[in-house]
Amino acid sequence: MRNERGSAVLDELLEPVSRCFNLDVARALAALRASDTTQARVDELAEKCNEGRLTADEQKEYEAYVQASTLIGILQAKARRILAQAG
DSSP states (O other), rough: HHHHHHHHHHHHHHHHTTTTTHHHHHHHHHHHOHHHEEEEEEEHHHHHHTOOOOHHHHHHHHHHHHHHHHHHHHHHHHHHHHHHHHO
């Protein structure tokens, strides 16, 4: 529940930012993907987390990736909404 509320707050705070998106920005943001290297590291950390094998430093790193992913995901959802409304 805590993560859901945090995401809702973040969504609310980012709404004014999304009003600044033009169609080009929205398209670029919607298409944004992690590099292969970054995705491989996230996958590695996720696997270790699921197995309970993260070190304290890895836990912090993984949490940073999760937080960044949440932020980017919300912005991408807002960008996709703008694109859908534009037709």
